[in-house]
Amino acid sequence: MSEERILTPVQAVKDALDVMMKSDENVVVLGEDVGVNGGVFRATDGLIDTYGEKRVMDTPLSEAGIVGAAIGMAMNGMKPVAEIQFFGFIYPAFEQIMTQATRMRYRTMSKFTVPMVIRAPYGAGVHAPEIHSDSMEALFTHMPGIKVVCPSTAYDTKGLLISAIEDPDPVLFLESLKLYRGTKDHVPEEKYTVEIGKGYLAEEGEDVTLIAWGAMMKVALKAAEQAREKGITCDVIDLRTLYPIDKDIIAASVQKTNRCVIVHEAQQTGGLSNDIIRIINDTSFLYLKSPVSTVTAPDVHVPFWALEKAYLPTPERVMDKIQYVMDF
Amino acid sequence: MTQSIAEQFPLIQVIDQDGKLLDDSYKEEITRELCEKFLKQLKLMRALDEKMVNMQRQGRIGTYPLFGGQEAAQVGSAYALEENDWMFPTYRDHAAAITFTNSFNLIANWNGRVEGNIDDSGKKVLPPSVPIATQLPISAGIAMASAYKGEQEVTICYFGDGATSEGDFHEGMNFASVFNAPVVFFNQNNQYAISVPIWKQMKSETIAQKAIAYGMEGKRIDGNDIFAVYFETKKAVDKARKGDGPTLIEAVTWRYGAHTTADDPTKYREDDNEKHRLNDPINRLEKFMNDAGFLSDGWIETIESENESIIEAAVKEFESMEKPNIDDIYDHMFEVNPWTIEEQKAAFKAFFARRANG
Numbered sequence: 001m002s003e004e005r006i007l008t009p010v011q012a013v014k015d016a017l018d019v020m021m022k023s024d025e026n027v028v029v030l031g032e033d034v035g036v037n038g039g040v041f042r043a044t045d046g047l048i049d050t051y052g053e054k055r056v057m058d059t060p061l062s063e064a065g066i067v068g069a070a071i072g073m074a075m076n077g078m079k080p081v082a083e084i085q086f087f088g089f090i091y092p093a094f095e096q097i098m099t100q101a102t103r104m105r106y107r108t109m110s111k112f113t114v115p116m117v118i119r120a121p122y123g124a125g126v127h128a129p130e131i132h133s134d135s136m137e138a139l140f141t142h143m144p145g146i147k148v149v150c151p152s153t154a155y156d157t158k159g160l161l162i163s164a165i166e167d168p169d170p171v172l173f174l175e176s177l178k179l180y181r182g183t184k185d186h187v188p189e190e191k192y193t194v195e196i197g198k199g200y201l202a203e204e205g206e207d208v209t210l211i212a213w214g215a216m217m218k219v220a221l222k223a224a225e226q227a228r229e230k231g232i233t234c235d236v237i238d239l240r241t242l243y244p245i246d247k248d249i250i251a252a253s254v255q256k257t258n259r260c261v262i263v264h265e266a267q268q269t270g271g272l273s274n275d276i277i278r279i280i281n282d283t284s285f286l287y288l289k290s291p292v293s294t295v296t297a298p299d300v301h302v303p304f305w306a307l308e309k310a311y312l313p314t315p316e317r318v319m320d321k322i323q324y325v326m327d328f
Numbered sequence: 329m330t331q332s333i334a335e336q337f338p339l340i341q342v343i344d345q346d347g348k349l350l351d352d353s354y355k356e357e358i359t360r361e362l363c364e365k366f367l368k369q370l371k372l373m374r375a376l377d378e379k380m381v382n383m384q385r386q387g388r389i390g391t392y393p394l395f396g397g398q399e400a401a402q403v404g405s406a407y408a409l410e411e412n413d414w415m416f417p418t419y420r421d422h423a424a425a426i427t428f429t430n431s432f433n434l435i436a437n438w439n440g441r442v443e444g445n446i447d448d449s450g451k452k453v454l455p456p457s458v459p460i461a462t463q464l465p466i467s468a469g470i471a472m473a474s475a476y477k478g479e480q481e482v483t484i485c486y487f488g489d490g491a492t493s494e495g496d497f498h499e500g501m502n503f504a505s506v507f508n509a510p511v512v513f514f515n516q517n518n519q520y521a522i523s524v525p526i527w528k529q530m531k532s533e534t535i536a537q538k539a540i541a542y543g544m545e546g547k548r549i550d551g552n553d554i555f556a557v558y559f560e561t562k563k564a565v566d567k568a569r570k571g572d573g574p575t576l577i578e579a580v581t582w583r584y585g586a587h588t589t590a591d592d593p594t595k596y597r598e599d600d601n602e603k604h605r606l607n608d609p610i611n612r613l614e615k616f617m618n619d620a621g622f623l624s625d626g627w628i629e630t631i632e633s634e635n636e637s638i639i640e641a642a643v644k645e646f647e648s649m650e651k652p653n654i655d656d657i658y659d660h661m662f663e664v665n666p667w668t669i670e671e672q673k674a675a676f677k678a679f680f681a682r683r684a685n686g
Contacts, residue, residue, distance in 0.1 A: 028476070054476060060506055065465045065499035069507075072469020075454075076414075077477065080469075092495065099459040100466060106660040107455045111446050113663070145661050168663040197666060244666030 007187040010180040012154040013043040013119070016161035017081060019191045021051050024079060027165060030057040031066055031083030031119075040085055041121060041180055067093035067118060071101045074116040079165055087122035087174060088134035101170045102145030117164045117171050122150075123215045123265060124308045125178040133177070133302040135266040140172050141243040141275070147196055148242040150174040152217035154185045156240055159194030167196060174242075176215040183218070199246035201253070205233030208322050209253040211276055212263040213239040216313060220263050223318035232326055242272055250276065251283035258289040259325040263313050268296040290328030293321040337536040337548040339580060342555035345607050347615025354559060360622045366407070366554050367617060367628075370399045370610045372635040373423040377585075379639050380438065384589040388647070389439040393420045394585035397552075400609030401516045401579040403427050404557030405484065408565050411451070414470050414483040416463045419456040420516075420583075421486045429453055432642035441652060452481075461491040464500025464513065468574075471509035475571070482568045483511045484561075490521025492535055501576065505542040510568035512561065513576045516551060522587040523596035539576040551579030552609040582607070 007015065020027045029044055029051075035058035038045030048056040059066050063084055070080040084090045090097075101114045124133035140148050149164055149171060151157045157175065164171035176182075202217065203224055212220035217238050224234040235253040239245065254260050260280060262273040273294040280292055295313040303311050342351045342358075349355065377396045384392045395402065402423035409415065409428060417425045422434050429449035436444030437456065445455035457463035467485035474481040491497055492515070504511050515535050519526045532538065539546025547564070549556045557579055564575035582604045586593045593599075605611075617623050658665065658673040665673075 026477075057507075060499075060502055062465075062499045062502060064462075064496050065468070065503040068462065068465020068496065068500060069469030069472060069503050072466040072471070072483075073473040073476075074469075075466075076470045076473035078473045092499075095459055095496070096462055096465065100457075100462050104455075105662070107442065108445050108660075109442060109656065110660050110663075112454065147662075147666075244668050247667060 005187055005189055006184050007154045008181045008184050009151065009154045009157040009175060010041050010043050012157035012187050013161060013175060014045060014047065015187060016158040016165070017044065017047060018050070020079075020162060020165045021047065021055060023191070025055075026077060027079040027081065028055045028057065028073070029081050029083065030059050030070060032059060032061055032085050034058060034083050039083065043119070043175070044083070063089055063091075063093040064096050067096040067101065070116045070118070071096060071104070071114050074114045075104065075112045079115055081117045081119060081165060084118060084120040086128075086132045087120040087136065088131040090118075090120055094139070097140070097146065097170070098143055102143055105169065106145065113168055114170050115168050117161070117173055119173045119175060121175045121177045121180065123176050123178055124302050124312055125215060127305040127308070128177065130304065133305070133308065135264070135302075137174060137242050138266055138270055138272050141272055142270075146170045146172055147244070148172045148174065149196060149240065150176070150214040150242055151240055152176065152179060152214050152238050153183065154187045156194050156200070158187050159192050160196065160240065162191060163193045163196050166193070171196070174214060178215040179218070194240070197241045197244050197246060199240055199249040200238045201235060201249065202238045203234065203236040205235050205257070207232045207234065207257055207259065208325055209235045209237060209250070209257045209260040210263065210318065210322075211237045211239060211250065211260065213242065216263045216265055219313055219315050219318060222315035223322060226315055226319045227322050232322060234322070245275060245279060247279050247283065250279055254280050254284045255287045258287050260292045261295065261318060261321045261325060262292065263295045263318055265297055265312055267299045268294065269299050271296050290325040293325050295321050333533045333537050337534045337546060340547060340549040340556050340560055341553050342559065343553055343612055343616050345612060347612050347619060349616065354555060357559070358555060360620070363613065363617050363620070363622050366403065366558075367610070367613050368631045368635065369403050369427055370554065370613065371632060372638060373399045373403060373427070374610060375635050376426070376639055377423070379643065380435070381585070381589060383643070389435070391588050391590045392438045393588045394583060395420050395423050397584040397604065397609070398516055398518060398581045399423055400554035400613070401551035401557055401581045404554040405514050405561040405579070408558055408561035409482070409484060410565075412479070412481050413565070414452040414454070414467075414474070414481060416454045416467045416470070416483065416485045417456050418463065418486050418488065419458055420488065421456065424486060425453050425456070432646070435642060435646045436649060439646070441649065442656060443649070461487060461494035461496035461500070463487065464491075464496055465503055467511050467513075468500050468504035468507065468509045471504065471511035471568070471574075472507050475508075475510055480569055481510070482565045484514055484565070485511055486514050486516065488521060489515065489517040489519065489526050489529055489535060490524065491515075492538060493529055501538070501542045501544065504574040505544045508571070508573045510571065511574045512564045512568055513574060514561065515576065515578045516581050517578050518581050518583040520583065520587070520597065522591065525597070535578040536576060544574055544576055546576045546578070548578045548580065551581030552607050552612065554609060554613055
């Protein structure tokens, strides 16, 4: 048993990059301000000192360029980890991901592949300026050919990022801005992996299944605490991977609790909750004692931060839905 | 004194429209053997293009993008590459890709077959890029990786005049230049992006001059002069291989036909192909070879008949392909499919099986 090593998720990102860069010289990091500045959130802090500017590349301010170049590098034998400074800045690269990165394996019958990771901090709640708080993961879970990962703990951040770098296909790795320094847990020093596609039962209960990921895990766990005070216990599932979703963990839990509330900070229509509801429909329809409920953002843009609290799901709103599914 | 754009980016030619040698410095390099290789391949590609159009009209392939008129730009640049170089063509560059790979598999692409995108040549040719200009940043990245790994490889990236209006043109050019990537950006300015003429596409006089903005070397060449194409591309490729950075080449050319078999160019431009035929890349080389005494009696007839057999064999092979395999829809999304795709595949198969069993 190694000594307790308590890190934040942003430190865990660097830890994972460090481990992978140490063991494989084809792993490189590229993005805006990732080198000398160590990333605007310090996720790549100091890597340039250890690995040099050939492996930790400060790039032009150019999202399509960053992702495009990463695709090229990945096809030519490297393992690029591209950073998009904020998830809301990824849109210029959307075409690169949709038309090239995710299609290359199919278009060449697996002759050329794109083992690339795109890291991007996402989400609201940190008083960031406009566009910096988007949570448009469903744009990418809808996109064929890319895995989407979104951890909520430092341990999972390191283990999943290592899995993402080792994955033979493109992975979008979403890091919660709110949790970057908003949580801490034990992170082993050595290399370890957390499997992509597997959720985690963060808390066990009997009455309601709560499903969340990333920053919403804290909200869900707080709601579960409030529910417990009222004698309602919850399974709280940390989805961790948004594509492919862990169907089994959802089905097993919902078949036990017979009720489910899904929490996400993305907009409702076309949001991932709809896919989770389809999974529950396909696997557990006859087990349900109430309709599956959701707590999401409305179909509006993330507001200017003076109003972001009114926009984001809160434990109280989740509790309200827990009560609804209990009373149905 | 400031030079005009025309002075800074003169149209580089080695032979003129009548096949007369304009630049003596290439005299030694322009051997009979080289000319024969060029002419045979140019004619082969022209015949292929014509065959494909006919086959589309007969319903034997789907929508087909024509390259007729651009053979010298594509064949000449492909011949400038080394075995281990990378090529990222567009959907109009099959003459370049086929010349480089010496495989006709690509024909299948125009009949809706993904198998057309790969071949056994071992060459690093990417599938034709369809989303305009997206191949530029990727080519920069491929080249950056070659440099990082210390491989002596160069990447050639093809694109048309319309692509220069896309954001990815800028991002790719800038990335390549900032990272000094061993890439050659080979633009074929055929003067029309479907129906939009170059003068509506941009206000700059040339495409080559856009290189200035990136601190990159830009060259404007006569894309219908295979010697200009071959030697200038070779220079750019050699320069990149030595680590001296990327080059933008604008090869000025003309497509005789429609954008694809699905449109009618008489709707948007005068039928002035007669004028352009005077500048035909194949005729120019033939005239040069004739003047140089490189054409012996009956040789052209011989190669044309050889070419015909090559195309016949390629079409025969294409038309004897096995039926497409439904599994191919599902089996090349990820190295290991997630349950989602496996479940969907099984459901479709079960449905078809149920239907087959009545």
